[in-house]
Amino acid sequence: MKANEKLDVREIRRKLGLNQSQFWSKIGVTQSGGSRYESGRNIPRPVQALLRLVHVEQIDINKVKRDDVEVAEYLKATNPELYKTLKKEARAKRKER
Structure with missing residues (x-):
């Protein structure tokens, strides 16, 4: 989903x-x-983002820590190609479950 x-x-x-x-x-x-x-x-953007994370991506937001979000934001800003690769790999791993 885009x-x-x-x-x-x-x-x-x-x-x-x-x-x-x-x-x-x-x-x-x-x-x-x-x-x-x-x-x-x-729907406000933050709510849309939560909807995608929780109900589309199936991420348990209770397990997400603030440090995780900050690291992801930093990585996305400083090395977008690595960020995309890691994101793709994480999705594939979740689908395996």
Whole structure:
């Protein structure tokens, strides 16, 4: 999924078999807030990023540490080719599971 693609969050939620409360609580959004997003309200970029991480990439954000994020941001800024390679390898490893 490309960064600029619009997420169809209702479809993602339904494919995962989750109700609104289950789906949205995983990223810290209330059920009523999630309902508004599913009804067409613009989703803020940070929420979109969390949706992709948690529900598309299947990353457990409870296991992500601030240091991990800072290292990834630094690597992306200073060596984008290595960052892309590592990201690709990580995705392949997750698919193996």
